[in-house]
Amino acid sequence: MCFADTLTETDDTVTAYCYCGWVEYGHTQESADAAAESHQNSTE
Numbered sequence: 001m002c003f004a005d006t007l008t009e010t011d012d013t014v015t016a017y018c019y020c021g022w023v024e025y026g027h028t029q030e031s032a033d034a035a036a037e038s039h040q041n042s043t044e
């Protein structure tokens with residue numbers, strides 16, 4: 001099971017990432033939270 005989290009970058013974009021290697025850059029805080037939650041809920 002994945003546990004995704006978010007990280008605010010120095011340029012104020014938000015990165016969503018997971019220990020499994022999944023990562024998405026350039027989010028806002030809202031969209032990063034949504035992406036992280038979506039990733040956690042996918043069982044692929």
Ligand SMILES: [Zn+2]
Pocket residue numbers: 002003004018019020021022039
């Ligand atoms: Zn993951």
